[in-house]
Amino acid sequence: MSDHSATQSHGLVHRDDEGSKLGMWLFIFTEILLFGALFIVYSVYRFKNQDAFHAAALNLDTVIGTVNTVILIVSSATIAMSISALQQKNKKLAITLMVITLVLAFSFLVNKYFEWGAKFHHGLYPGAEHLMSLGHGQNQFFFLYFFMTGLHAFHVIVGMGFIIFVMRQVMRDELTYNNYTRLENAGLYWHLVDLIWIYLFPLFYLIH
Amino acid sequence: MSETVLKAGSAEPQYQPSYLEMETKHKGILSWILATDHKRIAQLYFFSMMTMFLIGALIGVLIRIELMAPGRTIMDAQTYNGFFTLHGIIMIFMFVIPGLPAVFGNFVMPIMIGAKDVAFPRVNLLSWYLYVIGGIIVLTSQFVGSGPPDGGWTFYAPYSVKSAANIGMAAMGAFFLGFSSILTGLNFLVTIHRMRAPGMSWDRIPLFVWSLYATGWIQILATPVIGITLVLIVFERVFQLGFFDPAFGGDPILYQHLFWIYSHPAVYVMILPAMGAISEIIPTFAQRTIFGYKAIVASSLLIAFVGYFVWGHHMYTSGMSDTAKWVFSFITFLVAIPSAIKVFNWVATLYKGSINIQPPLLYAVAFMFTFMIGGFTGLIIGAVAQDIHLHDTTFIVGHFHYIVFGGTGFAFFGALHYWYPKMYGRMYNIKLANIAWGLFFFGFNVLYFPMFVAGYMGMPRRYFDYLPEFYIPNLISTMGSWFLYAGIILMIYNLVKSRKTGAIAPANPWHGVTLEWSIQSPPTYENFDEIPVVKDGPYKFK
Numbered sequence: 001m002s003d004h005s006a007t008q009s010h011g012l013v014h015r016d017d018e019g020s021k022l023g024m025w026l027f028i029f030t031e032i033l034l035f036g037a038l039f040i041v042y043s044v045y046r047f048k049n050q051d052a053f054h055a056a057a058l059n060l061d062t063v064i065g066t067v068n069t070v071i072l073i074v075s076s077a078t079i080a081m082s083i084s085a086l087q088q089k090n091k092k093l094a095i096t097l098m099v100i101t102l103v104l105a106f107s108f109l110v111n112k113y114f115e116w117g118a119k120f121h122h123g124l125y126p127g128a129e130h131l132m133s134l135g136h137g138q139n140q141f142f143f144l145y146f147f148m149t150g151l152h153a154f155h156v157i158v159g160m161g162f163i164i165f166v167m168r169q170v171m172r173d174e175l176t177y178n179n180y181t182r183l184e185n186a187g188l189y190w191h192l193v194d195l196i197w198i199y200l201f202p203l204f205y206l207i208h
Numbered sequence: 209m210s211e212t213v214l215k216a217g218s219a220e221p222q223y224q225p226s227y228l229e230m231e232t233k234h235k236g237i238l239s240w241i242l243a244t245d246h247k248r249i250a251q252l253y254f255f256s257m258m259t260m261f262l263i264g265a266l267i268g269v270l271i272r273i274e275l276m277a278p279g280r281t282i283m284d285a286q287t288y289n290g291f292f293t294l295h296g297i298i299m300i301f302m303f304v305i306p307g308l309p310a311v312f313g314n315f316v317m318p319i320m321i322g323a324k325d326v327a328f329p330r331v332n333l334l335s336w337y338l339y340v341i342g343g344i345i346v347l348t349s350q351f352v353g354s355g356p357p358d359g360g361w362t363f364y365a366p367y368s369v370k371s372a373a374n375i376g377m378a379a380m381g382a383f384f385l386g387f388s389s390i391l392t393g394l395n396f397l398v399t400i401h402r403m404r405a406p407g408m409s410w411d412r413i414p415l416f417v418w419s420l421y422a423t424g425w426i427q428i429l430a431t432p433v434i435g436i437t438l439v440l441i442v443f444e445r446v447f448q449l450g451f452f453d454p455a456f457g458g459d460p461i462l463y464q465h466l467f468w469i470y471s472h473p474a475v476y477v478m479i480l481p482a483m484g485a486i487s488e489i490i491p492t493f494a495q496r497t498i499f500g501y502k503a504i505v506a507s508s509l510l511i512a513f514v515g516y517f518v519w520g521h522h523m524y525t526s527g528m529s530d531t532a533k534w535v536f537s538f539i540t541f542l543v544a545i546p547s548a549i550k551v552f553n554w555v556a557t558l559y560k561g562s563i564n565i566q567p568p569l570l571y572a573v574a575f576m577f578t579f580m581i582g583g584f585t586g587l588i589i590g591a592v593a594q595d596i597h598l599h600d601t602t603f604i605v606g607h608f609h610y611i612v613f614g615g616t617g618f619a620f621f622g623a624l625h626y627w628y629p630k631m632y633g634r635m636y637n638i639k640l641a642n643i644a645w646g647l648f649f650f651g652f653n654v655l656y657f658p659m660f661v662a663g664y665m666g667m668p669r670r671y672f673d674y675l676p677e678f679y680i681p682n683l684i685s686t687m688g689s690w691f692l693y694a695g696i697i698l699m700i701y702n703l704v705k706s707r708k709t710g711a712i713a714p715a716n717p718w719h720g721v722t723l724e725w726s727i728q729s730p731p732t733y734e735n736f737d738e739i740p741v742v743k744d745g746p747y748k749f750k
């Protein structure tokens with residue numbers, strides 16, 4: 001339990017790696033249910049508007065989608081490797097791998113930006129006259145597309161913030177080979193971001 | 209027992225500075241709003257929550273005065289719509305849902321399991337800030353934009369996405385309050401898993417802690433669903449989306465499903481910790497081991513689990529297949545079983561106990577009375593055929609006030625009277641507390657019971673005006689609200705006054721045997737000088 005040297009200004013912070021990881025896992029459950037509600041909405045509207053969803057999905061660029069999928073999977077691998085690197089006391093390699101993860105995450109967002117831009121260019125955004133003319137089903141598809149990929153992109157940004165936060169701590173030797181739970185938690189969170197995309201990708205890009 | 213006549217701290221070797229007086233890095237108000245100590249955070253919650261409760265209750269009284277007689281009484285129809293919406297949002301999201309866990313869970317749970325704090329003290333403080341931010345957003349929504357939110361705390365679509373009133377902002381506030389609730393649940397789950405004192409095995413955990421454990425799972429698994437649903441409402445209003453608006457092919461009934469998938473389990477976020485507090489009070493004032501410890505634990509977990517599968521009972525008249533209706537109805541009936549198990553166990557605990565009638569026990573008994581009326585009327589409206597008749601009448605309003613106010617409210621104030629001497633080291637005036645309880649309990653029943661009658665006669669809920677035949681029950685109900693409010697004011701007067709001038713309370717005024725009674729009142733910053741070793745289950749009275 002907590003030692004007596006803990007100062008009151010910092011609260012009785014005690015180190016419990018298992019506890020921190022448990023907390024992260026519970027938070028991940030929460031996130032999964034957050035997206036779970038959206039998957040329900042998606043299923044209901046897909047069921048109601050099968051033809052429209054089919055037609056709307058043809059507008060999405062499978063190539064960009066695939067590239068982004070590969071980018072995220074690789075970034076998941078690099079963050080996992082950075083944990084191993086830190087465990088093996090290779091601080092430099094750990095930081096390099098985190099930087100690579102961040103670069104990959106950023107390029108995911110850049111792709112997303114161009115992809116969304118193209119949709120706007122073609123008048124496929126909520127409220128656009130062109131989209132309105134395509135009927136309710138296609139409208140629902142694009143509402144969900146923008147909302148769900150947008151929420152996912154928000155999680156990418158939060159995940160990047162988390163990685164930057166732990167990277168600074170690794171640089172300052174606050175996280176080391178025998179105290180790396182926070183890096184593991186950042187990795188866990190990043191895997192969640194990856195995992196959600198793994199479901200979004202087929203639902204929007206692949207099922208026609 | 210001789211210790212009751214002794215002065216403060218005499219049960220301890222010597223009195224040490226308590227969490228109220230301790231030296232901190234920050235001074236003054238900062239030492240509170242930057243505190244990470246679970247007891248101080250409990251106090252932060254307590255004061256913010258009581259403020260919200262009094263505002264909500266005052267609005268409730270104004271609503272009752274408006275409904276005292278048919279036609280306009282003191283406010284116009286749109287103000288009335290805004291008032292019942294605000295009353296619901298404040299009471300549900302800012303008082304009954306966070307209520308017992310955030311105040312008493314924070315204060316006594318770590319002590320009850322022999323810990324010095326929760327697992328993540330800073331996240332705990334963050335939860336409070338999210339609570340405050342959410343509260344400020346909800347209150348601000350009343351004064352800015354296009355008029356106070358209307359349409360009720362349920363934010364039903366498509367009205368909520370089309371109304372000109374400031375609903376988006378209120379929904380955003382509720383989102384923050386939900387996030388706060390998730391973090392509290394997460395924190396408690398990890399604390400209970402990881403920080404129990406040596407020897408405190410799962411079958412030795414006090415029942416209040418068990419109830420928080422079951423609640424924690426509901427908080428983290430159900431709250432995100434309503435969180436995202438409210439965000440959908442906000443986006444729908446801001447970005448011209450149409451998830452729930454039939455004009456865009458959206459499905460309003462889907463909204464109701466998503467809303468109740470959370471909001472029914474949320475009823476158990478409200479009531480499970482209340483049951484937990486009752487399970488602490490009853491053995492102490494009967495000086496008898498709780499009857500059926502394991503059955504009570506199992507019934508908490510069972511309620512938490514079954515509670516996920518009953519949400520459809522809010523939607524019998526919304527449009528659902530008949531099969532879905534009877535399945536939801538059947539599962540709803542099942543919830544009555546674990547609830548009844550608890551009531552029987554409490555009564556059996558009192559049986560042949562050496563009962564000491566004190567304010568906390570009075571509140572606990574009132575809880576059992578009102579909770580049973582709430583529960584039985586719940587069965588009435590859980591049945592499809594009867595609900596078709598009673599849906600959206602004041603019968604429903606009576607039912608859920610008997611559960612969330614008669615249940616959770618009475619348990620909250622019972623817990624407050626139970627742990628008050630521990631929190632402040634002072635004792636309130638017992639006689640005054642009993643009188644306040646009497647007014648409270650009497651007023652409560654006079655206020656809500658006539659709603660069953662009016663609802664059965666067919667009076668719709670949430671209406672500004674009504675037909676003359678509903679006059680008498682409404683008049684009685686309004687008069688009841690005055691007694692209720694007088695009781696609350698008297699109770700608060702007593703507690704506030706005793707905070708400074710009450711008699712010094714001994715460490716263990718009620719002769720309780722859970723761990724929080726083994727330390728001084730008020731507790732020190734670290735709770736325990738030495739982490740206790742637990743050798744036996746809870747509620748072992750001599």
Ligand SMILES: [Cu+2]
Nearest residue numbers: 472519521522
């Ligand atoms: Cu319900």
